[in-house]
Amino acid sequence: MGSMARQAGKAPVTVVYGGDPYLNGETVREQCEAALQRRPDAELVELDAATTDRYAFDEAVSPSLLADVAVVRVDDLQSADEKLGDSIVDYCTQAAADPNNSSIVICRHEGGNKGKRLLDRLIRAGANKVEVPDLKKPEAKLNYVLQCFDKQGRRVEPIAAQQLVDVLGGSIGELTAMCGQLCFDFDDDPIGLDRVNQYLTANAQVTGFNVADAAMAGHTADAIVKMRSAVEQGVEPVALIGALASKLRAVAKVSAFNAGRISAAELGMNPWARKYVKLGGWTSAGMATCIRTLAWADEECKTNGGDPMYALERSIETIATKGRA
Numbered sequence: 001m002g003s004m005a006r007q008a009g010k011a012p013v014t015v016v017y018g019g020d021p022y023l024n025g026e027t028v029r030e031q032c033e034a035a036l037q038r039r040p041d042a043e044l045v046e047l048d049a050a051t052t053d054r055y056a057f058d059e060a061v062s063p064s065l066l067a068d069v070a071v072v073r074v075d076d077l078q079s080a081d082e083k084l085g086d087s088i089v090d091y092c093t094q095a096a097a098d099p100n101n102s103s104i105v106i107c108r109h110e111g112g113n114k115g116k117r118l119l120d121r122l123i124r125a126g127a128n129k130v131e132v133p134d135l136k137k138p139e140a141k142l143n144y145v146l147q148c149f150d151k152q153g154r155r156v157e158p159i160a161a162q163q164l165v166d167v168l169g170g171s172i173g174e175l176t177a178m179c180g181q182l183c184f185d186f187d188d189d190p191i192g193l194d195r196v197n198q199y200l201t202a203n204a205q206v207t208g209f210n211v212a213d214a215a216m217a218g219h220t221a222d223a224i225v226k227m228r229s230a231v232e233q234g235v236e237p238v239a240l241i242g243a244l245a246s247k248l249r250a251v252a253k254v255s256a257f258n259a260g261r262i263s264a265a266e267l268g269m270n271p272w273a274r275k276y277v278k279l280g281g282w283t284s285a286g287m288a289t290c291i292r293t294l295a296w297a298d299e300e301c302k303t304n305g306g307d308p309m310y311a312l313e314r315s316i317e318t319i320a321t322k323g324r325a
Contacts (some may be wrong), residue, residue, distance in 0.1 A: 011086070011128035012095035012102045013076065015119060018111025019132025022172040023257060025248050026109045027132055028073065035071045035104040042104070043067045049080035049107075054087035061091055061103040070103045077107040078115030083117040096126035135172055138268055141165045144172070148179035155190035156182075163196050164272060166246075208235070208243030211316070216247050216278070220320040224313055237301045237308040245294055245314060250277050252287055286323025293318045 015026045036042060047062040052074070060072045074080075080088070088105065095102035107127075109119060123129055135141050145161040156164075156179075168175040180192050182199065197210075211230060214223035227240055250269070254277040257267040267274075297315045300306035 010068055011126065012099045013092040013105040013107065013122060013125075013127040014130060015107045015109055015122055015127055016130045016132060017109045017119065018134070020135045020172050021110070023135065024108060024110065026133045026176075027130060028075075028106060031106045031130070032071055032073055035106065039069060039071065039104065041067055042069045044073065045070045046073045046075070048075045049078075049084060050076045052084060053081075054083045057084060057087050057091075061095075061105065071099070072103055072105045074105060074107040077109040077118065078112065080115065082119060085115075085121070086213060089118070089121045091120055092125040092127050117141070137168065138165060141169045141172075141175070145175065145179060148176060149183065149191065152180070152183045154183050157190045157192050158273070159276060160191055160193040160196045161207070163193060163200070168199055209246075210238045211240055212243040212247040212319075215244060215316045215319040216251075218320045218322075220317055221261045223316045223320060227312055227316060228309075231309065231312075237312055238298065240312060241298050241301060241315070244319060245291075248287065248290055248294070248319070251279060255279055255282065255287075281322045283323070289323035290315075290319050 014031055016024055016031060018024065032044060036044060043064070047056060047060060057072070057074070060070055064070070074088070088107070091105065095105075107122075109115060111132075119129070128203050131142075133140065135144055142161055142165050145164050146156065149156045149161075164175060164178060168178055178199065182195060186195055188195055208230070211223050211226045214226055223310070230240060231237060251263065253267050253269070254274050256262045257269075257274075258279070293315045297308065297311035300311035301308040
């Protein structure tokens with residue numbers, strides 16, 4: 001993200017475009033901070049294009065009683081009306097001729113086709129476009145975690161990074177905060193899986209993965225004890241089923257990849273992560289049995305009168321014996 005903040009250079013107007021919403025917001029914040037460092041005499045003005053008219057924008061970029069120039073943050077650029085859009089484009093053209101004495105405008109665009117015509121006009125007028133990465137793919141999230149540690153001069157074990165993604169990958173903000181917290185609280189280099197789990201023990205997904213790991217390793221009794229403890233602590237049985245299913249999918253996908261039935265792109269897993277997936281003893285029939293048992297357990301969890309605890313135990317037993325129970 002720091003490198004993206006430096007890309008703006010001296011362009012009077014910058015558009016931060018698309019990508020992950022959290023990263024988009026962080027990039028805009030960094031752009032504003034960098035602009036204020038370049039122009040310590042400027043004041044920060046925040047506008048929302050969804051509710052701002054052209055007159056408010058013109059006033060924001062003009063000299064005021066407090067400062068000759070401003071750093072103007074414009075959120076929701078894709079929602080700007082035509083007149084506001086015209087005003088921003090006109091300012092971009094005018095300010096490009098004298099960027100050192102002009103206010104700096106930083107716009108946030110959520111991506112997509114809405115407002116694309118305005119974006120294209122701004123780029124033609126000399127605006128700088130900063131594209132934010134999209135972290136939808138697991139591999140992209142994993143690389144992001146590695147970068148978070150690297151930015152702080154630290155390392156993290158790949159399996160620990162994967163655990164962070166598995167548990168917090170749905171919220172890039174939480175994922176970023178956890179990486180920072182781990183670096184702040186521990187001197188370990190690299191940060192290992194035990195440290196990560198130490199901070200994630202209250203998370204249902206961690207508990208689920210611990211149960212699933214024990215089951216996949218063939219430790220039936222240990223997995224059942226962990227499962228019962230998790231449920232007693234309030235973890236929903238369906239969350240445990242989801243973790244078991246995730247581990248089974250990993251075995252099935254790696255097996256298909258090794259057999260040449262799917263590509264590396266379809267597998268979506270780093271080479272180092274594949275080595276943690278143990279295929280020994282698995283058969284197609286055994287995998288099918290485990291999947292059917294999990295589907296039955298899922299139904300038991302979601303229907304009145306079902307017995308999710310019994311179904312979970314049966315699923316764990318079946319997985320621990322690789323479908324031969």
